[in-house]
Every structure is written in structure tokens, then in C-alpha cells.
Amino acid sequence: MTESINQNPDATPLPSPVQDIVVPDGYVETPLWDPFEAFLGPIFDKQTPSKEGATELWMAFRADARHINAGGVVHGGMLMTFADACLGSVAWNANNRAPCVTVSMQTNFMAPARLGDLVEARAQMRRETRSVLFVGGEFFVDGKLIMTAQSVWKVLGR
Amino acid sequence: MALDLSGYTPIWDQGFNAYVGPFLYGTRADGSGHLVLELREEHMNGGGMVHGGLLMTVADVMLGKAVNEAADGAACSTMTLNTDFLAAGKGDAPLEATAEITRRTRSMVFVTGKVFQEDKILLTATGIWKILGAGK
Numbered sequence: 001m002t003e004s005i006n007q008n009p010d011a012t013p014l015p016s017p018v019q020d021i022v023v024p025d026g027y028v029e030t031p032l033w034d035p036f037e038a039f040l041g042p043i044f045d046k047q048t049p050s051k052e053g054a055t056e057l058w059m060a061f062r063a064d065a066r067h068i069n070a071g072g073v074v075h076g077g078m079l080m081t082f083a084d085a086c087l088g089s090v091a092w093n094a095n096n097r098a099p100c101v102t103v104s105m106q107t108n109f110m111a112p113a114r115l116g117d118l119v120e121a122r123a124q125m126r127r128e129t130r131s132v133l134f135v136g137g138e139f140f141v142d143g144k145l146i147m148t149a150q151s152v153w154k155v156l157g158r
Numbered sequence: 159m160a161l162d163l164s165g166y167t168p169i170w171d172q173g174f175n176a177y178v179g180p181f182l183y184g185t186r187a188d189g190s191g192h193l194v195l196e197l198r199e200e201h202m203n204g205g206g207m208v209h210g211g212l213l214m215t216v217a218d219v220m221l222g223k224a225v226n227e228a229a230d231g232a233a234c235s236t237m238t239l240n241t242d243f244l245a246a247g248k249g250d251a252p253l254e255a256t257a258e259i260t261r262r263t264r265s266m267v268f269v270t271g272k273v274f275q276e277d278k279i280l281l282t283a284t285g286i287w288k289i290l291g292a293g294k
Contacts, residue, residue, distance in 0.1 A: 011204075014179075033204040034202070034203040034204045035199055035200045035201070035202050035203070035209075036200060036201055036202060036203060036209035036211055036212055037209070038179075038229070039200040039201075040180075041260055065173060065263050066173070066174060067172060067173070067174055067179045068173040068174055069170070069174055069175070070170040070172075070173070070175070071211075071233060074216070074220075075173070075174035075175075075221070076215075076218040076222075076236045076239065077174065077178065077212075077214060077215025077216075077219065078174055078215075078216045078241070080211055080213070080214040080215065080218065080241075081209070081210075081211025081214065082211075082214060083211075084209075084210045084211040085211070088210075094164070099205070101210075101246065102210040102241065102243050103243055104240075104241065104242045105210075105214065105241050105243075106238070106239075106240045106241075107214075107238065107239050107240075107241075107242075108237065109222075109236045109237055109238065109239075110236065115254070116211070121281065125164065
């Protein structure tokens with residue numbers, strides 16, 4: 001069994017409000033440290049080799065009744081919070097887990113996610129400078145692209 | 159200074175909005191819409207500050223409400239949302255948000271807005287919504 005990328009030896013992960021968590025095939029449950037992410041989770045992750053031989057980070061969540069908007073589809077706030085968690089994981093891990101904060105995020109919504117859907121994200125570091133990180137991600141349901149997100153992160157103290 | 163929330167009502171108090179909210183919405187003296195969210199422990203990040211995902215959520219709810227009114231109540235969906243994080247939010251004051259429509263076409267609404275605490279802006283947002291059923 002592979003380990004989640006989101007390890008933090010100095011803290012205990014927050015409990016999930018969801019009972020009887022079903023982990024999607026190939027994924028592990030992601031330990032979460034942010035109360036807002038734990039409140040909306042669980043979130044899952046896996047690492048797979050990319051075509052170029054690098055490691056790709058994938059994360060996922062299963063849409064349930066807590067995530068739905070007035071139109072009956074997954075709320076944009078849920079998708080953006082999930083995006084912030086995914087892109088933040090890339091930023092945090094690429095940077096030896098130094099604290100970093102979101103400076104900017106641009107999100108394009110191409111198709112809705114629905115109740116019961118497994119929303120999967122592939123997140124990648126686009127460019128890394130000493131004090132600024134550029135991270136992007138693509139979001140899929142059943143292999144169909146539903147959303148993209150680009151973000152800029154500031155490494156604190158640099 | 160405490161906010162006067164008389165006349166404010168929750169926006170669609172079910173599903174995500176009920177779970178994360180309530181997102182209280184009212185009209186200010188100048189006629190503009192105004193959103194308020196009282197903060198709770200589960201809204202924060204591991205550093206004890208307001209989670210960035212929540213700031214984007216509040217922007218999405220406020221801008222979406224302004225768009226819905228501009229589209230005369232028609233259902234709309236977010237096509238794109240750009241957010242800049244100007245400052246971190248602490249848990250000691252409610253989140254507030256306002257929005258302004260910049261342009262409405264037959265099938266799209268352009269909108270801008272901000273999320274703030276008292277007089278401190280935490281996040282600025284611009285977005286484009288599609289009016290559903292309005293054709294291409």
C-alpha cells in the first residue's frame with residue numbers, strides 16, 4: 001500500500017465527519033490538517049508515473065449531499081476548495097513543506113459535477129522560483145475534463 | 159461595530175449553502191446587495207486563518223447572487239472566476255461580500271466583487287457567468 005503524499009509527522013490528522021468511508025480504487029485517504037478541508041472531505045490521493053517519467057499527483061473526492069448547490073450540481077465553492085487543497089499539496093510538498101499561501105487562483109468551469117460523481121484532479125508544479133510557486137491542475141469526472149485551475153503561491157518569509 | 163442583519167435571509171439554505179453557511183443576504187441603504195457569513199472553527203485552515211477555499215466560496219455565492227438578479231432570476235452557472243488573495247482573514251469578525259455587475263449580454267453576465275472583514279479587503283474576484291437556456 002502506498003502512502004499519502006500529505007504526511008506531517010508533527011500533527012494528528014483531523015477526523016472526517018463521514019462514516020464508512022469508501023476509498024476509490026488505487027487511492028489512499030489523504031490525512032487532512034485544515035479544518036475546512038476535513039469538514040468537506042474525505043479527500044483521497046495517489047501518485048502515478050507520468051509519460052515523461054516524473055511523478056504525478058492525483059487527488060479525488062466523492063460528491064455527496066453536502067456539496068450540492070441550488071442547481072443540483074456540485075457547488076463552485078466546493079470545487080474551488082478542492083482545487084485549493086490539491087494545488088496547495090503540490091506547492092507544500094515541492095517546497096519541503098515550508099508554509100506557503102495562495103496569492104491568486106484562476107478557475108474555468110467547463111462542465112458540472114453531479115451527486116455521486118468521483119471528481120479527480122491531476123495537479124502539477126508549472127514553475128518554481130525561490131519565493132513564488134506556479135501550480136496548475138485539471139479536474140475530471142469519468143475521464144472528462146470539467147474544470148481547470150491555475151494558481152500562484154507565495155512562500156512565506158522569502 | 160456589530161452588523162445590523164435585520165431583514166437579512168439565507169441564500170438557498172440547503173445542501174452546500176446550509177452545510178457551510180448560512181450565507182445571509184440583505185440590501186444596504188444604497189440598494190446594493192450585501193452578504194454576511196459568521197465564521198466558525200470549521201471554516202479555518204491549519205494555521206488558524208480563514209481557509210482560501212472559503213474566501214472563494216463566499217465570492218462565488220455573492221457574485222452568483224448578483225448575477226442571478228441581473229439575469230432576472232434565470233439560472234446561471236459560473237464559467238470563469240479569478241480571485242486574488244490580498245490579505246489573510248482571522249476568525250474574529252464575520253466575512254462580508256459585495257458585487258457589481260460590469261456588463262450583461264444576452265447570454266453572459268460579467269461581474270466583479272470583494273470579500274472583506276470590517277474595512278480590510280481579503281479577496282477580490284472577477285467572473286463571467288453563463289445565463290442558462292439563453293442560447294449560444
